[in-house]
Structure formats: structure tokens, C-alpha cells
Amino acid sequence: MSETPQGIGESKAMEVMAALVTPPQxxxxxxxxxxLKCPMITQMWGCSKLITPELAREILEWASxxxxxxxxxxxxxxRDLKKGEFALTHQxxxxxxxxxxxxxxxxxxxxxxxxxxxxxxxxxxxPRASFRKIDRNxxxxxxxxxxxxxxxxxxxxxxxxxxxxxxxDTFDAGNNPAAEDYQASTEEIEETVYAHPLxxxxxxxxxxxxxxxxxPPAPFAAFLTLFREVDNTTAMGFAERFVGxxxxxxxDPAFLLFSGQIHSDSKRKVGxxxxxxxxxxxxxxxxxxxxxxxLFSGEVRGGGFPEISGYTRKG
Numbered sequence: 001m002s003e004t005p006q007g008i009g010e011s012k013a014m015e016v017m018a019a020l021v022t023p024p025q026x027x028x029x030x031x032x033x034x035x036l037k038c039p040m041i042t043q044m045w046g047c048s049k050l051i052t053p054e055l056a057r058e059i060l061e062w063a064s065x066x067x068x069x070x071x072x073x074x075x076x077x078x079r080d081l082k083k084g085e086f087a088l089t090h091q092x093x094x095x096x097x098x099x100x101x102x103x104x105x106x107x108x109x110x111x112x113x114x115x116x117x118x119x120x121x122x123x124x125x126x127p128r129a130s131f132r133k134i135d136r137n138x139x140x141x142x143x144x145x146x147x148x149x150x151x152x153x154x155x156x157x158x159x160x161x162x163x164x165x166x167x168x169d170t171f172d173a174g175n176n177p178a179a180e181d182y183q184a185s186t187e188e189i190e191e192t193v194y195a196h197p198l199x200x201x202x203x204x205x206x207x208x209x210x211x212x213x214x215x216p217p218a219p220f221a222a223f224l225t226l227f228r229e230v231d232n233t234t235a236m237g238f239a240e241r242f243v244g245x246x247x248x249x250x251x252d253p254a255f256l257l258f259s260g261q262i263h264s265d266s267k268r269k270v271g272x273x274x275x276x277x278x279x280x281x282x283x284x285x286x287x288x289x290x291x292x293x294x295l296f297s298g299e300v301r302g303g304g305f306p307e308i309s310g311y312t313r314k315g
Contacts, residue, residue: 031099
């Protein structure tokens with residue numbers, strides 16, 4: 001564990017390390033430097049510190065601005081801590097000019113809830129105004145990660161996989177994937193891909209067979225993946241009849257889905273969100289043996305997004 005300040009000269013480092021730890025601020029709010037027993041330096045600097053659950057709790061209580069917490073992100077970090085897979089990187093804790101936590105709330109919550117201590121790099125006097133720029137310019141996309149990690153062989157597949165994974169993650173979390181108002185983190189998207197190993201194969205199949213019908217590839221791949229997890233044979237038969245437009249059984253839910261897509265025009269275009277409702281309803285009708293003459297393309301009487309017959313959410 002190193003507590004030598006990084007980003008300043010060696011002679012200056014020796015000087016500031018001998019300085020007294022800064023006292024609490026006059027308004028009674030403790031600066032992070034005081035909690036972590038670090039010297040008060042007037043420029044941006046950093047060091048690695050062992051963050052125990054007690055320290056994490058104190059930072060959250062005294063030096064933290066309360067922002068919305070994502071419980072799933074905390075659970076993911078807790079899992080990494082328990083498995084010993086939490087790596088020391090440049091992204092640890094960041095504190096602003098007032099010694100208030102700027103970045104790292106989820107890491108601290110995970111430390112508190114898991115009871116595990118971990119070494120984190122702590123950066124002090126980060127300008128609060130710069131927070132809006134963190135990870136915003138030229139940020140590596142999930143699709144870039146998929147290609148780099150070998151999860152997907154090409155960018156087209158990776159882009160569709162990442163979009164499909166967001167839909168699955170949204171549905172698994174109990175939210176409406178058609179509403180598009182739930183944003184999963186990059187880590188949650190990658191976790192979703194690993195939790196649904198059929199996704200890449202399904203994406204490749206969809207991209208190969210989508211040319212015959214107006215299909216939004218990501219929603220099709222997302223829900224077909226979940227259907228396959230319920231019953232692979234039935235799901236692939238459904239998908240093949242859908243893209244093939246099998247007219248032998250006009251009340252087959254797969255053909256109703258095909259008919260709605262192939263004949264959609266500017267006046268009655270089903271659209272991406274409408275397709276999500278329709279494909280799930282088609283699957284549910286197929287599983288129940290129910291036969292209808294049409295599929296609804298949206299929310300019915302405030303009922304929300306339908307459940308998928310046979311599927312248990314992984315959220």
C-alpha cells in the first residue's frame with residue numbers, strides 16, 4: 001500500500017507528507033483527507049489507501065453527496081469483492097476541492113455491504129466542474145469491448161449484441177424494455193451477455209435471416225434468446241416460420257407476426273417498441289395454443305409489458 005502523493009515533485013511530496021492532517025471544515029463537514037488521514041495539499045494529487053468498511057461508511061456519512069444509487073451495480077461490485085476479483089486501477093475514489101466525494105459511491109457501498117476491505121486509488125482536489133467530462137469524450141463503447149475481448153467477432157455483431165443485451169437487462173430488471181427509459185451500465189450489459197450464453201449465436205442467426213422481412217434485429221435477437229432458454233426447439237421453429245412467412249397456417253402466431261412486419265408502411269408502421277410487444281404476445285399465444293386473427297402492437301389497457309411465457313427473470 002502506497003500513500004506517497006502522485007502527481008507532485010519528490011521534494012514537495014516529502015514536505016507535504018510531513019504536514020499535519022487537515023482538521024474538519026468550519027461547517028462541521030469532514031474532508032476526505034481528514035477521514036483518510038491524508039495531508040491537505042492545494043493541488044490535485046492521489047495515493048492508494050486501504051479502504052475498510054469502517055472508513056467507507058465514514059466517507060459516505062461525512063464526505064458524500066447523495067446521488068441516486070444503482071443497487072444492481074453495488075451487487076456486481078460486492079460479487080467481485082467476495083471473489084477477490086476487484087482490481088486496483090486509476091478509477092477508485094475522487095474527491096473535489098471541498099473534500100467531498102465526487103466519484104466512487106457504489107464502490108464504497110459495496111465495501112460496506114460486503115464487509116470486505118480493498119485498496120483503492122484516491123484522488124483529491126478534482127475540480128467538481130470536470131465531473132461532467134469524466135468518461136464522456138471518445139468513450140469506448142460496449143461493442144468495442146465485445147470485439148476486443150473476443151465476445152463478438154465483428155463490430156456489426158457486437159453492436160447488435162450490446163443493443164439486445166440492454167433490452168434483456170431492462171426486462172430482467174423488471175422494467176419495460178419498450179419504454180427505453182432504463183439505462184444499464186456497461187458492466188451490467190457485459191454481465192447480461194455472460195448470463196445469456198445463447199445471445200451471440202442468436203444474434204448471428206438473426207443477422208443472417210433478417211433480410212426477408214422488416215425486423216428490428218436487436219429486439220428480435222433479445223427475445224428469441226429468452227424464448228430459446230425456455231424451449232429451444234419451439235423457439236427456433238417459431239423464428240424460422242416468422243422469417244419465412246409460412247402461410248400454411250394463417251392463424252399461426254409466427255405468421256401473424258410476419259404479416260404485421262412485412263406489410264407495415266408509413267401509415268401503420270409497427271415500430272421497434274410495437275415489435276417488442278408483438279413478438280412476446282406471439283410467443284405467449286404459441287405456448288398457450290391460443291389462436292387469434294391479429295396481434296396487438298402496444299400496451300393494452302395499462303397492462304404494461306407482458307411477461308414471457310415460461311421464462312423466469314434473472315434480475
